[in-house]
Amino acid sequence: MAKKQTATIQIFIGGVWITAGEFDPVGSSHESGGYFEYDGDYDINYMPIETPSLRVGLKYPVNFGLYQENRWFAFLLDILPSGAGRRVWAKRLGITQDYSSDLQMLLNGAGNAPGNIRVLEAAIPPLKSHPGFKREEVVAKNADFIEYAEAQGAVVAGATDVAGDAPKFLLSRAKNGSWHPDGALFDEYIQDCWLVKFPRGKKEGDYTVLRNEAPYYEVARLFGIRTGQPLEFDNDSLFIPRFDRVAGEPFLRLGLESLASASGISAYGVLTYHEDLCKTISEFATDPSGELREYLRREILNLSLRNTDNHSRNTAFIKYPNGKVELSPLYDFAPMFLDPEGIARASIWGPSIEPRKGRPDWIAVGEYLGNLHNDEHDLLEFFYSFAEPVEELPALMDQVGVEREVIAGVEIRCGEIAADLRLVGGRL
Template sequence: MECHIQIFLDNTWVDCAAITVQTLGKNPAIGSAVFEYDLDYAFDAKSQPVSLAYPVDAVRHVLDEWPAFLYDLIPQGNGRKYLLSQLKIADGPSADFPLICAGAFNPIGRIRVREATEYFFQHIDRHDPQGMDQGFTLEDILEKSETFIERMLVHGMLAAGTTGVQGAAPKYLLTKDIRGLWHADGAVPDESAAEHFIVKLPRGKAEADRKLLRNEAAYMRVAKALGIRTYGTVAHHDDMLFVPRFDRIVQFGKVSRLHQESAASIAGVVGFDARPTQFDLLSALRHVVANKTAETIEFLKRDVLNIAMRNTDNHARNTAVQIVEGAIQLTPLFDFAPMYMDPEGISRAARWYHPETGRELTQWADVIQCLNFESDESIAIVKALRDFGAALLELNAHMEAAGVDRDVIEYLQMPIAVQTRQLMELEV
């Protein structure tokens, strides 16, 4: 089985690489794969990598497993369910490659799969395209009007949840045009686009699902107030969360698509079941980011907040890097919410397991000691974390101002106190 990767460069999509996979049994991850850049692309001075793990070269990479970045492109959640029904195939690892070839037509970032784009246009051709460029209002979205649902189904295959972004919650990828009207992402040309959004819906129909989504908007305001890297303003309207996309930049009538890649891909994690440690992820990230110290501090602060505010959904694809003006850095924070209240019960996935003993470390002093950085860097990191501990003294006030629910604030008092104390007791 083969698929072809395209990348968005100089305002156009370009064929750049091919991947051939051979599956063994029911788990394709144990099958071999061949990854190679197109030769013309490899020798083009303007070429850019599809993954930071695979710099552009003319080498034929014969691999024992799939390239890890492929798993950033596989539809999950409602988008996966929708495509499985369209393809009439059973779920499981053996469905991953067909899902890539049908669903990776508009993923987050700047790469896509050519076969998925062809499948998408075949889907469009089966429907009447009349009125697809007219757009719809915010009221149409909030009311889930018949016009909105129909156009999302026809143009974006999004009525049951987008295929282009991962995660369990139903989502839409929407573009707001220069007239202020909304479209399924890809239904409006780049020169007419003004803003791009991920619109999240509650994961289920329970009150806890709606409460969780409402508080996610407040959590993002808290993170911004504490100096965590964020982007734009996350807005909550009628059980919908409007999240500005930071993988796209609109300037002068053009849309730039930024390289975005998960920490799981950077760390070479194949499949969805593996659980790398926080040490594994941080080590992999430090190998690619431009400013190791600054990004390490950002990574650690985010984990402090995850623990303090009980965002238990910290799997390796909820952390990512992007390339901004040639520099590699952590993306703005995303999927930051009080996931402890999720009805399905989500446990913390990535933990600080000691690299040698395998024992979980729960004290930041022990984590810092195991990181074993050079003295100057360790001092800078400890000072930054101590300052962050002092900032956490104002966390209750920030939560109040951001609109976090009162019962959530009360529930968080103990983990906040523990994290604050640990950070402020760190010794240089």
């Protein structure tokens, strides 16, 4: 009889990987249940100083108890290969891509995910030596580079929550300037870490979306959204500096957990409601009021600039070693309304708050969130203050280099959202 397979979950703490506990699945699919128990030594060492970054997931404080769920723990879906990465692993392992292969995907492909947790059984040791590749070889998707990246498990999810087609590569740039798959280098040789992605498909809309993601990010920065370093577009490739990795002494892997995970959503492609995600932010953020406003600022901009790919894995908490929990810098923000596949919003407000699709009643939002670490009147003033900035977004987009076709596609919506925000003034 084959031995039952379990997954050893490790957390990166103080420059080393520490075994946090063991996941014992009921079945091979994430749709089945499972158990998680923190390791006894981990409990003894870290329970007295427990902070969110020391948890496998925000919903699971460090203790001596046994956790049980009817589906896999949601934090596992954050590190489970999907999209292009899942296809690569299926080919390498000779298994199917369907959910029945989830356990093998976890045990083989979750050894170097974004954030600060990994599955020990899936960890691929760094290579002792490899010359790496030049940036232009990465851009050209050189065949040897692709093989190197796949061997190190550096191909990650596609652009959408369910099954994105375009590969994204997690890469590290060495101090000598050469490029390597993330995990191929020892930490002391790393200069910085990147995510590189390519067009989702071969249609013109796919290229337009990718070309405009970098200037879209600058619009967000000027709009007051929390952002990371500028994105770099290079010949149909987008180089994105990672904010969950900080090279130096010591090398930091910061905790990164999606709102889906923190909300206990252990499924792909499900419709979620902003009300529920706001409750999650209110529960776990160090500064609930400030982070709710950051989330609302992003919602206003997503609606205005028609970034429809707003599922709950496209927003995450970043968990710092000092215990601070806040929304991570913005990511996956682009003119997705132009995507040829037609990406619908996956996070919406309930019907009493959003009677018209894409046009929330901001007064109703304020009334609802007034109970979550915010004063209703202050929130209404907050919404009203964005009417003019939203109206001016098309001009701002032009200033930072967003293409005219994209601007034309959002001008009407910006006017509509600005008008909706102005209506709030009647309650002030």
